[in-house]
Amino acid sequence: MAKKIIIGNWKMNPASLKEAILLVSSIKKGKAADKNEIVLCPPSVYLSDVVKILSSGKHGIKIGAQDCFYEEKGAFTGEVSPIMFKTVGAKYVIIGHSERRALGETNESINKKIKLSFKKGIKVILCVGESERDETGQYFRFIETQIKSALLGINKSYFKDLIIAYEPIWAIGKNAQKSCDPKDIKEMSLFIKKVLAEISSREIGLKATVIYGGSVDVKNATQIVSEGEVDGLLIGRASLDAKKFLGIINSVSSI
Ligand code: 13P
Numbered sequence: 001m002a003k004k005i006i007i008g009n010w011k012m013n014p015a016s017l018k019e020a021i022l023l024v025s026s027i028k029k030g031k032a033a034d035k036n037e038i039v040l041c042p043p044s045v046y047l048s049d050v051v052k053i054l055s056s057g058k059h060g061i062k063i064g065a066q067d068c069f070y071e072e073k074g075a076f077t078g079e080v081s082p083i084m085f086k087t088v089g090a091k092y093v094i095i096g097h098s099e100r101r102a103l104g105e106t107n108e109s110i111n112k113k114i115k116l117s118f119k120k121g122i123k124v125i126l127c128v129g130e131s132e133r134d135e136t137g138q139y140f141r142f143i144e145t146q147i148k149s150a151l152l153g154i155n156k157s158y159f160k161d162l163i164i165a166y167e168p169i170w171a172i173g174k175n176a177q178k179s180c181d182p183k184d185i186k187e188m189s190l191f192i193k194k195v196l197a198e199i200s201s202r203e204i205g206l207k208a209t210v211i212y213g214g215s216v217d218v219k220n221a222t223q224i225v226s227e228g229e230v231d232g233l234l235i236g237r238a239s240l241d242a243k244k245f246l247g248i249i250n251s252v253s254s255i
Pocket residue numbers: 009097167171172173174176213214215216234235236237238
């Protein structure tokens with residue numbers, strides 16, 4: 001099986017640095033060497049400490065940020081730029097997560113954040129996803145608009161550093177009833193590749209990295225990856241429990 005990418009989005013967790021160190025240490029200790037790419041996205045305040053823990057050993061775990069700002073530096077109180085994340089060791093940044101969109105993030109700011117991140121050499125995990133599915137399939141148009149506006153004016157030479165995470169909002173978090181059906185994930189993944197092909201080239205579309213997020217756990221991870229035909233997973237809750245997260249990594253490795 002081709003290399004997969006498994007990303008843990010810790011969101012605003014855990015509540016203390018001590019717990020964050022414990023979590024990353026347990027993941028590092030339990031992870032066997034394999035070909036898949038593992039990325040942890042802790043809250044930015046813990047990033048340097050997590051990087052320090054990961055600086056030794058042959059675990060191959062990489063680090064990402066959960067958001068960034070679209071200016072390099074300056075008078076932007078509270079913001080952190082992609083270049084700053086890069087200097088402390090982040091290789092990836094999540095942009096456009098639905099939880100940030102719910103707080104006012106727009107397609108326009110997402111576009112600017114992606115542009116600067118690419119320019120500074122950070123790989124982008126662009127999140128897209130509909131809040132509900134309608135009978136007539138309008139959600140496909142919604143996803144298309146999210147992708148096209150996020151990538152507007154971006155040179156396609158950067159698309160090799162792009163991961164698109166399909167995260168239907170209705171499948172995310174503890175209030176979600178269930179994860180998305182693997183056959184619907186497969187359909188959406190193909191659709192996303194088609195949209196990318198339209199704005200770049202058929203080859204780029206075919207090679208695009210599309211992953212899934214939303215209520216992924218140890219029980220459904222392999223089925224989502226194999227039947228959903230995605231290139232990886234973006235995991236929220238289950239990434240906060242080292243045993244569960246390692247269980248997902250191991251089960252995907254065994255496909
Ligand atoms: P859950 O895995 O907790 O549903 O969260 C998914 C997510 O939003 C990852 O970015």
